[in-house]
Amino acid sequence: MTNEKMKNGIWVFGDLRHERLFRFSLNVLAKAVALSRLEGLKTVMVFLGAPDDAVQSPNHTGAVSLEIASREAFVHGADRVCVLENDQFMTPLCDIFAEALAATVKQHAPMLMLFALTDFGREMASRAARICHAGLMADCVDLQIAGDRIVGLCPAWGGEIMAEITYVDGHGTGFATVHPQIQTHGDAFKGEDRVTDELIERITVQMDLDVSRPRLLSRSPEPAEHRKLEEAEIVVVGGAGLGNMEGFGLVRELAAAVGGEVAATRPPVLLHWIDEDRLIGQTGKSVRPNLLFSIGTSGAIQYTAGITESKTIVAVNRDANAPIFQVADLGIVADAKTLLPLLTTRAKQVVMRKLADELSHGKKTTDEQGSFGAKIQKIRKSRDWTVEALAKATGQTPEFMALVESDKMSPPVSFLLRLAGALDVDPGTFLSREEQTAIRDQRAQAFIKRTKSYSYETLTPGAEESHLRAFMVTIESHHAHKPVEYRHEREEFIFVMEGDLQFVLGGKPHVLKKGESIHFNSDIPHKLKSLSNEPTRCLVMLYTVSGYLNENRRPLLCSSGFLPRLRI
Numbered sequence: 269m270t271n272e273k274m275k276n277g278i279w280v281f282g283d284l285r286h287e288r289l290f291r292f293s294l295n296v297l298a299k300a301v302a303l304s305r306l307e308g309l310k311t312v313m314v315f316l317g318a319p320d321d322a323v324q325s326p327n328h329t330g331a332v333s334l335e336i337a338s339r340e341a342f343v344h345g346a347d348r349v350c351v352l353e354n355d356q357f358m359t360p361l362c363d364i365f366a367e368a369l370a371a372t373v374k375q376h377a378p379m380l381m382l383f384a385l386t387d388f389g390r391e392m393a394s395r396a397a398r399i400c401h402a403g404l405m406a407d408c409v410d411l412q413i414a415g416d417r418i419v420g421l422c423p424a425w426g427g428e429i430m431a432e433i434t435y436v437d438g439h440g441t442g443f444a445t446v447h448p449q450i451q452t453h454g455d456a457f458k459g460e461d462r463v464t465d466e467l468i469e470r471i472t473v474q475m476d477l478d479v480s481r482p483r484l485l486s487r488s489p490e491p492a493e494h495r496k497l498e499e500a501e502i503v504v505v506g507g508a509g510l511g512n513m514e515g516f517g518l519v520r521e522l523a524a525a526v527g528g529e530v531a532a533t534r535p536p537v538l539l540h541w542i543d544e545d546r547l548i549g550q551t552g553k554s555v556r557p558n559l560l561f562s563i564g565t566s567g568a569i570q571y572t573a574g575i576t577e578s579k580t581i582v583a584v585n586r587d588a589n590a591p592i593f594q595v596a597d598l599g600i601v602a603d604a605k606t607l608l609p610l611l612t613t614r615a616k617q618v619v620m621r622k623l624a625d626e627l628s629h630g631k632k633t634t635d636e637q638g639s640f641g642a643k644i645q646k647i648r649k650s651r652d653w654t655v656e657a658l659a660k661a662t663g664q665t666p667e668f669m670a671l672v673e674s675d676k677m678s679p680p681v682s683f684l685l686r687l688a689g690a691l692d693v694d695p696g697t698f699l700s701r702e703e704q705t706a707i708r709d710q711r712a713q714a715f716i717k718r719t720k721s722y723s724y725e726t727l728t729p730g731a732e733e734s735h736l737r738a739f740m741v742t743i744e745s746h747h748a749h750k751p752v753e754y755r756h757e758r759e760e761f762i763f764v765m766e767g768d769l770q771f772v773l774g775g776k777p778h779v780l781k782k783g784e785s786i787h788f789n790s791d792i793p794h795k796l797k798s799l800s801n802e803p804t805r806c807l808v809m810l811y812t813v814s815g816y817l818n819e820n821r822r823p824l825l826c827s828s829g830f831l832p833r834l835r836i
């Protein structure tokens with residue numbers, strides 16, 4: 269590299285407003301260090317602060333002190349730290365910072381002045397570059413040195429291509445905003461802790477501030493509620509592949525089932541399926557969950573830039589060649605609209621099964637996901653239920669719910685069964701594998717016996733293992749229905765298709781006419797008789813909720829009058 273300016277090295281703006289933002293600056297610094305070493309240049313990290321801040325924390329929450337920041341800069345490979353000081357720098361304001369930085373850049377003429385790509389970095393870079401009449405490369409995902417030129421790789425044409433951009437010759441310092449998760453290609457600098465005041469240059473900046481400039485009246489930390497996404501352990505991201513608002517609802521349901529946060533790529537945000545604060549990527553948020561589902565997303569670099577720090581990425585896309593599979597740890601080629609309901613059901617079952625185990629074993633211990641009460645609370649919150657709503661859904665009082673959530677009380681099994689109903693989870697989930705097999709066998713035998721009876725025509729062939737079965741029953745004119753030799757446990761539903769039906773339930777007679785129906789507990793003895801001159805035809809639905817058995821093979825809840833909804 270021959271340009272005279274090169275000898276002044278690469279400067280990186282250090283954003284001290286928050287630890288997370290400072291980490292972004294350090295990532296950019298790492299890239300600057302890697303480039304500098306190739307060319308034998310020096311790397312300088314620049315901070316702005318009030319003189320009194322030099323060794324202590326600035327006065328706002330979460331900010332990084334200059335002392336800590338300087339040490340980190342050296343540890344990450346900076347050769348020098350430059351602190352621009354002025355009383356006005358106590359509060360970080362883009363216009364003032366940009367003006368001061370531009371003046372210093374003009375004076376020292378570094379080869380490059382880099383900023384992490386954040387709202388603040390973007391604004392500062394453009395302001396300072398304008399003041400310096402310098403070129404600005406925006407949104408670089410990588411920086412390289414090619415011959416005697418700096419080349420920035422920047423997404424262009426809506427992310428369709430990666431443009432290689434460089435500066436016009438003779439325009440002094442080159443400004444660039446750089447993606448905070450920029451890759452340093454392996455060797456991050458493992459610098460020894462060599463913080464020393466000798467390498468810290470303090471420059472007092474004189475500023476003549478315009479009295480009419482905008483002022484900051486107040487500032488408050490971002491509410492924890494807004495940070496939920498960045499701090500979430502599980503994130504479910506939906507993309508354009510979900511098709512519409514309804515399709516995107518499947519992503520919300522999966523997120524609720526796994527206790528995760530919902531997020532999106534740009535198209536769902538632009539289409540108003542979800543709020544903008546849930547956007548992931550270069551112009552949105554960066555997340556670092558343990559588990560991230562990326563559903564119906566192609567994997568554009570502007571999006572993946574926000575998910576690279578996730579521990580495990582599971583991608584679902586119907587196109588096996590989608591680029592998202594290149595960043596995913598687990599790729600599923602499937603139609604999201606078919607897969608998501610299955611995934612959600614399975615996730616809910618796993619959660620409910622764990623709760624049931626914990627309740628039945630009376631476990632008081634906490635695992636990595638918290639106590640029983642904490643898990644209930646998590647389920648409630650993931651579905652945006654209030655304590656009152658959960659109490660209503662489970663037939664309890666809000667006071668009772670509060671005791672359960674604080675682990676002061678173990679709920680009855682009926683609570684879990686009702687919770688399962690509210691979450692639309694098959695209560696059969698609560699049974700062990702052996703119990704499920706035993707019940708399936710019983711059900712299959714009953715089915716065979718029943719279908720042997722001459723008057724039954726099954727409408728659900730092959731459904732002997734299913735919870736829901738249907739028959740067409742024909743009863744000869746003025747005849748009673750032939751009694752069957754077994755009793756079906758759980759629910760039954762009869763709809764009269766033709767003729768009149770006498771139906772005696774627990775000794776109490778009812779008359780059902782064509783088009784009328786009855787829904788009852790099959791445990792109660794019942795008899796059917798045709799009252800017509802023609803045969804009476806009825807549609808009979810049997811519903812066995814396998815989880816409604818206790819150790820004596822009796823329904824758990826029928827005695828308390830609870831019957832689950834019958835869905836047809």
Ligand SMILES: Cc1cc2nc3c(=O)[nH]c(=O)nc-3n(C[C@H](O)[C@H](O)[C@H](O)COP(=O)(O)OP(=O)(O)OC[C@H]3O[C@@H](n4cnc5c(N)ncnc54)[C@H](O)[C@@H]3O)c2cc1C
Nearest residue numbers: 427507508509533534549550551564565566570571586604
């Ligand atoms: C400067 C700039 C900044 C940007 N910043 C961001 C940003 O911060 N965040 C961001 O997200 N984008 C950003 N973008 C836009 C980005 O380039 C992409 O256009 C966007 O990420 C694409 O979103 P997508 O993957 O959801 O949609 P698409 O690219 O349209 O992909 C949809 C995917 O869904 C799949 N699919 C379709 N139907 C189904 C189905 N039924 N089941 C399963 N899969 C299905 C398709 O095969 C396809 O791969 C930016 C662009 C520019 C130029």
